[in-house]
Amino acid sequence: MNEIKIFSPATVANVSCGFDVLGFCLDTVGDEMVIKKTQEKGIKITKIEGFNLPLEVKKNVAGVAALAIYNDAKPECGFEIEIYKKIKPGSGIGSSSASASGVVFAINELLGKPYSKTQLSTFAMKGEAVASGSEHADNIAPGIFGGFTLVKSNHPLKILELPTPTNLYATLIHPQIEVKTSEARDILPKSIPMENAITQWSNLGSLVHALHTNDYHLLGDSLQDVIVEPYRSKLIPHYNDVKEAALNNGALGCGISGSGPSIFSLSESLETAKKVEKAIQEIYSKTEIEFYTFTSKINADGIKIL
């Protein structure tokens, strides 16, 4: 195989109580990428459509992630990358991570799959660090593994695949403002009160248990964030109104997607998720802010070959 086309999906990181460790994979929105083997050695980004991003390999997360796998594999060929970007950078639904994960997945396929999913995640994290200033895998892991994932540790990287409930649907609203992950990290406190830590790890443990037992009530009850949301919600206009509308219309829970500004909610059926989507559209329709919404099943497979 000398060429591959892939779909690299959007992802939701943090999932309220799991800052930097928890994430899940979406399936209606994602980037497409075409990766070609070349005789000339090295990595080149030849095309980016959709958004204005650097073609320079070391400035683009896809280029940096590609170099990480390439320098490890030392193949007798090079690779050219085309990126068809659908996920707006700075959206909070893993735009940078989709590029980083997609490119390492594709190069691994073209090399005959020598690397495990965990090794691919390590390479992709090198790219993600260019965008956010820190190596975290909470967007990368759900893209590469699919479904819900928990990053048990970064060094060495250990990723746990959690069960994906079959009837769970995510509704997303993306207000068209940009929140840079690096800036959304800078506003967080360096230390937190013990009582908040206790609440947060109790919710994270409960959420993992809820996924294992298919307990939707517990899942909703665990979707709380007492550590990060109080700071970051201030960056998202009408955040509290959206959350109230989602919960009043049957969502199990609602929170900030990644570092925002996107907001996610989870619902137990497609019908409820669509009702939630309509309710949150109404909130933003009354404002001047442009936005888009979508509803998605949880994608259990992650990145797909097209």
Ligand SMILES: Nc1ncnc2c1ncn2[C@@H]1O[C@H](COP(=O)(O)OP(=O)(O)OP(=O)(O)O)[C@@H](O)[C@H]1O
């Ligand atoms: N291939 C790429 N795709 C997306 N962003 C890129 C890419 N290469 C470099 N960047 C830079 O990364 C930054 C966007 O990453 P950031 O982590 O802030 O957003 P995000 O990935 O949408 O958010 P989140 O990680 O919270 O879901 C922008 O400054 C953008 O220019």
Ligand SMILES: N[C@@H](CCO)C(=O)O
């Ligand atoms: N866990 C990361 C996800 C965004 O890349 C954060 O919230 O900063």
